[in-house]
Amino acid sequence: xxxxxxxxxxxxxxxxxxxxxxxxxxxxxxxxxxxxxxxxxxxxxxxxxxxxxxxxxxxxxxxxxxxxxxxxxxxxxxxxxxxxxxxxxxxxxxxxxxxxxxxxxxxxxxxxxxxxxxxxxxxxxxxxxxxxxxxxxxxxxxxxxxxxxxxxxxxxxxxxxxxxxxxxxxxxxxxxxxxxxxxxxxxxxxxxxxxxxxxxxxxxxxxxxx
Amino acid sequence: xxxxxxxxxxxxxxxxxxxxxxxxxxxxxxxxxxxxxxxxxxxxxxxxxxxxxxxxxxxxxxxxxxxxxxxxxxxxxxxxxxxxxxxxxxxxxxxxxxxxxxxxxxxxxxxxxxxxxxxxxxxxxxxxxxxxxxxxxxxxxxxxxxxxxxxxxxxxxxxxxxxxxxxxxxxxxxxxxxxxxxxxxxxxxxxxxxxxxxxxxxxxxxxxxxxxxxxxxxxxxxxxx
Amino acid sequence: xxxxxxxxxxxxxxxxxxxxxxxxxxxxxxxxxxxxxxxxxxxxxxxxxxxxxxxxxxxxxxxxxxxxxxxxxxxxxxxxxxxxxxxxxxxxxxxxxxxxxxxxxxxxxxxxxxxxxxxxxxxxxxxxxxxxxxxxxxxxxxxxxxxxxxxxxxxxxxxxxxxxxxxxxxxxxxxxxxxxxxxxxxxxxxxxxxxxxxxxxxxxxxxxxxxxxxxxxxxxxxxxxxxxxxxxxxxxxxxxxxxxxxxxxxxxxxxxxxxxxxxxxxxxxxxxxxxxxxxxxxxxxxxxxxxxxxxxxxxxxxxxxxxxxxxxxxxxxxxxxxxxxxxxxxxxxxxxxxxxxxxxxxxxxxxxxxxxxxxxxxxxxxxxxxxxxxxxxxxxxxxxxxxxxxxxxxxxxxxxxxxxxxxxxxxxxxxxxxxxxxxxxxxxxxxxxxxxxxxxxxxxxxxxxxxxxxxxxxxxxxxxxxxxxxxx
Numbered sequence: 055x056x057x058x059x060x061x062x063x064x065x066x067x068x069x070x071x072x073x074x075x076x077x078x079x080x081x082x083x084x085x086x087x088x089x090x091x092x093x094x095x096x097x098x099x100x101x102x103x104x105x106x107x108x109x110x111x112x113x114x115x116x117x118x119x120x121x122x123x124x125x126x127x128x129x130x131x132x133x134x135x136x137x138x139x140x141x142x143x144x145x146x147x148x149x150x151x152x153x154x155x156x157x158x159x160x161x162x163x164x165x166x167x168x169x170x171x172x173x174x175x176x177x178x179x180x181x182x183x184x185x186x187x188x189x190x191x192x193x194x195x196x197x198x199x200x201x202x203x204x205x206x207x208x209x210x211x212x213x214x215x216x217x218x219x220x221x222x223x224x225x226x227x228x229x230x231x232x233x234x235x236x237x238x239x240x241x242x243x244x245x246x247x248x249x250x251x252x253x254x255x256x257x258x259x260x261x262x263x264x
Numbered sequence: 265x266x267x268x269x270x271x272x273x274x275x276x277x278x279x280x281x282x283x284x285x286x287x288x289x290x291x292x293x294x295x296x297x298x299x300x301x302x303x304x305x306x307x308x309x310x311x312x313x314x315x316x317x318x319x320x321x322x323x324x325x326x327x328x329x330x331x332x333x334x335x336x337x338x339x340x341x342x343x344x345x346x347x348x349x350x351x352x353x354x355x356x357x358x359x360x361x362x363x364x365x366x367x368x369x370x371x372x373x374x375x376x377x378x379x380x381x382x383x384x385x386x387x388x389x390x391x392x393x394x395x396x397x398x399x400x401x402x403x404x405x406x407x408x409x410x411x412x413x414x415x416x417x418x419x420x421x422x423x424x425x426x427x428x429x430x431x432x433x434x435x436x437x438x439x440x441x442x443x444x445x446x447x448x449x450x451x452x453x454x455x456x457x458x459x460x461x462x463x464x465x466x467x468x469x470x471x472x473x474x475x476x477x478x479x480x481x482x483x484x485x486x487x488x489x
Numbered sequence: 490x491x492x493x494x495x496x497x498x499x500x501x502x503x504x505x506x507x508x509x510x511x512x513x514x515x516x517x518x519x520x521x522x523x524x525x526x527x528x529x530x531x532x533x534x535x536x537x538x539x540x541x542x543x544x545x546x547x548x549x550x551x552x553x554x555x556x557x558x559x560x561x562x563x564x565x566x567x568x569x570x571x572x573x574x575x576x577x578x579x580x581x582x583x584x585x586x587x588x589x590x591x592x593x594x595x596x597x598x599x600x601x602x603x604x605x606x607x608x609x610x611x612x613x614x615x616x617x618x619x620x621x622x623x624x625x626x627x628x629x630x631x632x633x634x635x636x637x638x639x640x641x642x643x644x645x646x647x648x649x650x651x652x653x654x655x656x657x658x659x660x661x662x663x664x665x666x667x668x669x670x671x672x673x674x675x676x677x678x679x680x681x682x683x684x685x686x687x688x689x690x691x692x693x694x695x696x697x698x699x700x701x702x703x704x705x706x707x708x709x710x711x712x713x714x715x716x717x718x719x720x721x722x723x724x725x726x727x728x729x730x731x732x733x734x735x736x737x738x739x740x741x742x743x744x745x746x747x748x749x750x751x752x753x754x755x756x757x758x759x760x761x762x763x764x765x766x767x768x769x770x771x772x773x774x775x776x777x778x779x780x781x782x783x784x785x786x787x788x789x790x791x792x793x794x795x796x797x798x799x800x801x802x803x804x805x806x807x808x809x810x811x812x813x814x815x816x817x818x819x820x821x822x823x824x825x826x827x828x829x830x831x832x833x834x835x836x837x838x839x840x841x842x843x844x845x846x847x848x849x850x851x852x853x854x855x856x857x858x859x860x861x862x863x864x865x866x867x868x869x870x871x872x873x874x875x876x877x878x879x880x881x882x883x884x885x886x887x888x889x890x891x892x893x894x895x896x897x898x899x900x901x902x903x904x905x906x907x908x909x910x911x912x913x914x915x916x917x918x919x920x921x922x923x924x925x926x927x928x929x930x931x932x933x934x935x936x937x938x939x940x941x942x943x944x945x946x947x948x949x950x951x952x953x954x955x956x957x958x959x960x961x
Contacts, residue, residue, distance in 0.1 A: 094460070100580070105610070107580030109570045113546050116792075122400075123488030130539040133769075143400070143488055151488055164459050166406050167378050176540075183406050183462045185489050187387050193379060193406040202898055203875035207550070207568065207611045214369075214389035215489065216704055222550035222568070222810070227849030227878040227894070228929050230550070230793060230809055238698075238749050239767040245795035245809065247929040250877030250894035252901045252921065253704060264581070264607065338899065364947040 085135040087119075087148035092126035092179035097172035103161055104264040105208035112159045112219065112232045114176060115241040119149030120234050125158060126150075126179040133240050149241060150181070152217045155234040156189060156210055157182030159219060160259040162196050169195040169261050186217040189257050200258040202249050210257040211248040217257070218248065289313025291437045295351045296375060296410075296452075304440055307475030311431055311438050318351035319442040322358070332358060334383040335371035344369075348445045353437070354416045355408065355452025358384075361392055368392040370450045372418040374408035381407055386418060388450075398422060398448055403464055403485035405457060417457050417464040417485075420448040424479025427470035443470065462487040543572040544640035548792070549586075550810055551633070551646060552612070553835065554657045555848035556855040556867065563623045563657065565590075566612025567603060567633060567646070574639035586635040588616045589651065593627030598651060603633070626661070627863060630654040647811035648791060649830040655812070656835040658846055658859055663867035666906070666913045671874035671895045673902055677917045679953035680939070684711075684719040684732045686739065687949040693739045695950045696725025697925060698748075707925030707950050709750045710797075711943050713936040714757035719952050721943070722753040722763065728781070729753070729761060742781040752797035752928045754804055760784060762804045764797035766928075774804060774817045787817040790826040796930050800838045807837075807930075814838075839884055847882045849893075854879055856889050856908065868908050877901070881933040881940075888914065890940070890957070892933045894921075903933075905940060907957065925950065 119133035123143035127150065128134070135147030150158060158180065161171040166183050174180055184194060190212040192199035200209060210219045211231070218233030221243050231246040248254040289312050295301055297318075304314045327336055327343040335358050336343055347360030356373035372386035388402035401419035408416040423430045423443040430443040432451050441449045456465040463486040470479030551567045571582035584605075589598035599622070603614040614635075622629045632654040636643040647655050686695040688707070698706035708730075711721045718733040724746055731740040742761070749767035761777045772794035776784040791808035798805055803818040813833035817824055824832065836844035836859060846857040846864070854876060857867040866888065877894040880903065884890075888909040895904050901921045907914040922944025923932070934941045940955045 102578075102580055104580040106568070106570060106582070106613075107573070109568075110543075110546070110572055110582065113548060113570060114543060123486045128540050129543065130541055132539075143486055153487070153489060164462065181462050181487060183459070183487055185388070185402065185404065185406075185487055187389055187402075188404070188406040188487075191381060191387055191407075193381070193386065195379065202896065213704060214367075214387075223552055224795075224809070224878075225552050225555050225812060225848045226930070227854070227876060228795070235767070236698075238747075242767065243793050243809075244766060245793060245929050247878050247894065250896040250901045251923055252896070252899055253923075255898060264610075264613075366947050 085138070085148070086146045087134045088121075088124070088126055088146040088179050091128060092177050093175070094180075095175055095178050097161075097174045097178065097180075100161065100171045100173050102263050103171040103261070105262055106264065108159050108161060108208055108259075109221070109232075111161070112155075112221075115150070115155065115159075115234070116232075116243065118241050119147055120151060120237050120240050121145070121147040121149045122151050122237075123154070123181055124148070124150050124179075125154040125181040126177050127241070129176055138237055150234045152234045153184050153186045153189060154181035155241060156217050156219060157184055159232075160196065160208075162194070162259075166194040171261065186212050187214045189217045190214060190255050192257060196259055196261065198258050198260055200256040202254070202256040205249065205256045205258070208259070208262075210259075211246075211254045212257050213248075213251075213253045213255070218246065289437055291315040292353050294353075296354055296356050296373075297351050299351065305429065305475070307473070308429060308431070308440060308471060310475070311440070311471075313437040314431070314440050315353060315437050316440045317353070317442070318349075320349045321445070322347040322349055322360075331371075331373065331383040335369075335387075336360075339369055348442075348447055350441060350450060352441070352452045353434075353439055354410050354414075354454050355418055357418060357450040357452065359420075359447045359450045361447065366392065368398060368420070368447065370402070370404075370418065370420070372404050372408055372416075372450070372452070374416045374452075375411040376409040376413065378407050378409060385409075388418065388420070390420070396422070396446055396448065400488060401483060401485040402489070403462075403487050405462065405464065405487065410454060414454045415457055415459075416452050416454055418450055418452050419464060419466065419483065419485040421451050421466070421468050421483055422448045424470035424481075426472045426478050428473040429471040429475075431469045431471065433467040433469070544637070545642065547571045547635070547637050547640075547642045547644050548810065549633070549635045549644060549646050551655075551812070553655045553812055553848070554850075555835075555846050556660050556663075556857050556864070557623065557628065557657050558660060558663070560624060562620070563618040563629075565601075565603075565616050565618060565631065565633070566606075566609070567614040567635060568611055569614055569635045569637075571637035571640065571642065577639075582637055583639040584614065584636065585638050586614050586633055588631055588633045589654075590618055590622055590629055590631035592622045592625035592629050594630055594656075598631070598654075603635075626659055628656065628658040630656050647813050647830075647833060647835075649811070649813075649833050652831040653811075653813065653833040654835075658857060658864045660855065660857055660864050660867035660869075663855065663857075663869045664908075664910075664912045666868055666870045666908065668870060668872040668874075668904065668906070668913075668916065671872065671902065671904060671918070673897075673900050673918075675918055676902060676920045677905075677955060679942075680956040681954045682951055683717060683734065683941075683954055684721060684730075684952035685949060686721070686723075686730060686951075688947075690726070692741065693730075694726075695721070695723050695730065698725050698750075705925045706750055707927065707945050708943070709928045710753035710931035711934065711941070711952055712753055712756040713934050713939075713941050713952075715936065716757075717936070718757070719941070720753065720756040720761070721950070721952065722751060724748055724751045724763075731756075742777075742779070744775075744777055744781050745783050746775060750926065750928060752931055754797045754799040759799075762797060762799070764794055764806060766794050772806070772808070774806060776818075785823055787823040788826065789815065789817065790829055791815070796928070798837060801841050802838070805834075805837065808833075843884065845882050845884065845889065847879050847891075849876055849879055852876070854891065854893060856882055856891060858884060858889065866910065868912070870906060870908070872904075878930065880930055881935060883935045885935065885957075886914075890935055892919075892940070903942075905955070919955070920944075922946065922951075922953075 377385035
């Protein structure tokens with residue numbers, strides 16, 4: 055005897071399956087790293103901040119992901135949100151974008167008139183008020199434009215679209231840059247030739263103690 | 265009976281009616297450059313508390329004069345074919361596409377700047393895709409201030425299809441922008457800014473040439489990139 | 490009066506609708522849990538995110554002197570990065586280091602403790618090379634061991650340590666070359682354009698890595714065969730584009746690569762080598778046959794791989810922080826990480842017995858051709874206009890051909906400098922043509938007596954040829 059599925063049961067199952075399918079598709083799109091792990095804790099003011107110290111902040115972001123408009127990561131050397139759609143700032147993925155990364159590594163204040171240094175937690179979701187174009191223009195009290203030929207480690211090279219910080223200079227005149235490069239790249243250190251490119255200008259964070 | 269009481273009451277009533285404007289809205293009588301706002305288009309008479317922004321199309325030699333020349337001096341490819349200058353209540357912007365039409369560039373201006381920055385206190389740039397789409401509003405709130413030192417934020421808004429006018433809702437007035445150029449409209453605001461998240465929220469409505477509303481959206485812009 | 494009950498068919502429809510609504514609600518609830526995760530508030534406290542111990546981090550940077558002048562005092566400088574000790578109010582790590590240095594290539598290394606130079610903005614850990622070693626006609630070799638004293642972690646730089654130390658060579662009589670101030674805007678036109686492609690996704694188009702994130706990224710690299718065949722790495726489209734002289738169209742060679750910025754070596758009759766510099770497995774060297782068939786993969790050991798070249802013995806990769814050329818293959822077989830470290834060389838071999846040494850220091854570029862007995866020829870090239878990277882340094886005729894980026898804060902061009910036994914033979918400028926990003930040091934190739942440049946503009950990408958021997 056063929057047993058028929060009662061219509062209400064079939065309706066329930068179909069609706070449940072459809073909703074879960076939509077949820078699955080949405081889950082693949084939104085990894086919700088920021089929702090799961092990040093916070094809005096207050097930063098710690100620091101009255102002594104150094105290029106060395108900011109380097110350490112930056113190094114903890116190596117191998118983490120990239121998120122347009124983003125600003126939190128967890129230092130497990132894994133991009134928790136690979137393949138986020140690049141045109142969306144609301145996908146809640148792991149990692150900073152290039153300007154958010156610079157803001158956090160340079161330990162800047164949300165108040166653009168304040169050049170003091172604030173230690174932001176890795177999981178503190180903050181981007182900051184500066185875009186790459188803002189850094190290029192030296193906008194904000196902590197940022198100054200600077201001659202490219204005089205840039206040293208933990209200075210930055212910025213264009214209208216991108217900003218990266220000098221990690222080291224190389225013997226051949228190129229630079230190692232630590233940067234949040236893009237969704238396919240995440241955050242890491244690469245050799246670049248931004249310094250000689252007319253698209254890039256020099257930026258220095260003011261107020262280093264060393 | 266004192267004769268003045270009915271007159272006083274009438275005066276009070278008239279003052280109240282004028283002050284309310286029907287909805288608590290009051291259009292400013294000056295733009296950010298001190299100029300008088302142009303008349304609001306007749307088809308938008310139904311938009312209470314509306315103030316019209318000043319719009320000018322720039323071509324050719326217009327880019328050789330201030331303030332435009334200061335805006336384009338570092339743009340590759342030299343002077344663009346055309347640009348749109350918009351003078352709003354709090355902000356003043358110049359938007360243009362680069363000569364190769366690959367990028368959209370804006371210079372943002374206001375009464376003051378936190379840090380001295382020349383004639384323009386801010387800038388924004390984005391890829392300009394086919395069909396005029398942009399990938400991001402390129403919110404700028406880093407450096408520009410009103411005379412009263414309030415932060416001015418700028419963002420590009422793409423008007424709805426067939427839009428001729430774009431209206432930005434402010435707390436006490438409605439700001440009308442000319443949306444007739446091929447470029448997204450660079451709007452400015454001192455409201456809806458969240459410093460903690462470096463973001464701004466704007467409510468915008470699009471109107472077609474006959475004054476019919478064709479779009480209504482809330483734009484959530486965040487500093488990024 | 491009772492409310493009339495719905496008819497049986499109506500009751501069935503009501504049950505169906507109610508069941509469907511219940512299913513949808515259940516599904517939406519599941520979606521909320523999946524989308525919002527523990528932050529939905531209905532689940533409990535935020536989970537602890539996975540994180541590695543920050544004490545594991547230790548890195549260092551160092552710019553080797555490479556070429557030294559007679560009697561020139563040499564101070565070796567390093568920056569050491571590690572996490573400050575837990576509970577420390579300081580911002581810097583508790584670092585220390587020792588450099589082991591010796592004259593020439595043989596003999597015992599002498600330990601030289603590094604001291605913190607607080608006045609320096611960079612290269613703060615410093616050690617002065619003893620004068621007897623610095624003055625050695627054979628130059629000197631060295632390596633450093635750098636430590637996080639609080640965590641007990643350490644690293645060796647270069648990574649191969651005593652087995653593959655860094656090297657400084659003494660220039661006995663370098664020829665001085667004065668370029669003066671660069672005149673921008675007076676660039677040479679190309680002799681020919683053997684390759685061009687528009688941006689796009691068609692069969693003959695070059696891929697452009699778009700999106701909002703950064704400057705446009707185009708083909709990362711190229712090679713030129715002896716017969717003039719140009720092979721461009723179109724990594725965005727996961728392929729190489731090959732244009733042979735006289736060919737009617739481009740040939741498409743599919744490659745199994747991850748599509749991020751990458752370097753290219755090989756071609757011609759041999760395999761193609763691709764250096765992937767980004768991605769979970771990077772840096773990674775991949776070998777492909779001429780038809781694109783994957784042959785092998787060689788993981789590389791250091792954190793940053795900057796260049797790939799084909800040396801006399803196979804592919805070599807410039808890696809950092811060691812700043813050495815690391816062979817990836819020996820006798821056709823991939824080298825393991827330990828073997829790579831031990832086989833690393835401070836200079837790039839240009840023949841079985843010759844290497845080229847280049848260092849940009851201050852306002853000059855020092856160049857040397859190094860043979861078995863040391864520096865055979867050397868030059869000091871000075872420019873009044875700032876110089877950025879040396880894009881190319883290859884033996885040419887009786888000297889060296891250099892391509893150096895010269896720049897101001899708003900302009901940039903390349904200066905091609907031909908050096909001979911007596912100094913400057915000729916020089917000319919080339920436009921930057923750098924609208925799209927490439928691998929940083931892969932914009933130029935020298936083949937025979939022609940210089941090739943990978944360039945781009947908003948329309949597309951091209952390779953231009955500049956013949957160096959102009960016959961009147």
